[in-house]
Every structure is written in structure tokens, then in C-alpha cells.
Amino acid sequence: MNVAKVFAVTVLAGSVSIGLALFGERWLDPDDSAEARRLAVGSPDGLIETLPDLRLPRLDGREVRSSSWAGKLLVLHLWASWCLPCQREMAILDSWQQRYANQGLQVVGISIDRADAVARFLEAHPVDYPILLGNIETVRLSKQLGNRTGGLPFTVIFDALGRRVFSRTGELDRAVFDAEIAPRLAQRR
Incomplete structure (x- = not known):
């Protein structure tokens, strides 16, 4: 085989490899729907649509991962001890956790x-x-989850499949439970 043929085959193979690397992922991906891309990178408005992989410590220093609540209706509540609305809200959230934990709620x-x-x-x-x-x-992540002002309290709810279904900056009340949590718990039965 002459050198010119080897060179031509090498250039052709290299070009195909580079072309596939640059364009092939989208071209070869069978699930290239707009919905799949949106869920992979977030919503069109830049918000994260699925439960991120959180790894945060408890007071005793043990790290907890968000994956430990897979399959549950998850209510994440960002708060601070100096925040009076947060304190009031914690009492409500605690009553929800005690009452509905056996139905799949995790606060x-x-x-x-x-x-x-x-x-x-x-x-x-x-x-x-x-x-x-x-x-x-x-705090940065909370903004990507819908807390545009960075305020507290901030609550975000993920369904059992890990999809963000609700977020709100400010205090929650019973109406939020009735509208956002109770119907999702009822669907689990």
C-alpha cells in the first residue's frame, strides 16, 4: 500500500471521527426530543427542573445525599434561625411531616x-x-430552583420522580398544602 493511500485513509477516518464527535451526539441520540433536552439542562427560563444531587451535612457532621429521599414527595425548606417567618413555617412543616410521613411525604x-x-x-x-x-x-442553587430574590424562607417541592413541581419564596400556609401537597399524596395511594 502506498503512502498516499495510507495518508488519505487516515485523514478520512480522522474527519469522520471529528464530525461524529462534534455533531454525532445529537444526530445519533434516539431521545433527542425538546422535552428531554429541557429536563437535562433545565427549563427555558434557566431554572433547574429536577432534584439536584445535594450533599449536605447534618449538625453531627454526617453527610446526607438528596438521593436518600428518592420516591418521596420532597419538601425542601431553606431557613435561618433569625428568620421569624421561617420559624412560624417550621411548626407547620413539622406537623405535615408527622401527619403525612407514612403517605410518602418527606420534609x-x-x-x-x-x-x-x-x-x-x-x-x-x-x-x-x-x-x-x-x-x-x-444559596446559589436555591436561585436556580426559583428563589430569584435569594430570600428566606424558600420552599421547593419535588414529586416522587424528582421533578420540581412548586417553589415559593416566603411563608407557606395551609392553602399551599391543600393545593400543592395533598393532591400529590392522594395520587400515591
């Missing part, structure tokens, strides 16, 4: 506060759901 608090302040607060106001310690990355 998780993520404190945007110092660990010592969280420990003091929980000593005086214990709750029956996990409390994790957030950080600056958690």
Missing part, C-alpha cells in the same frame, strides 16, 4: 445559618424532620 430543612445557632434553635424548637446545614453554594 427536609436546610439552614442558611451557623451550626451553633441552628443547634440552639433546634434545642428550643425541635422538629421531626432532618435539618441540614447549607452554604453559599446552597
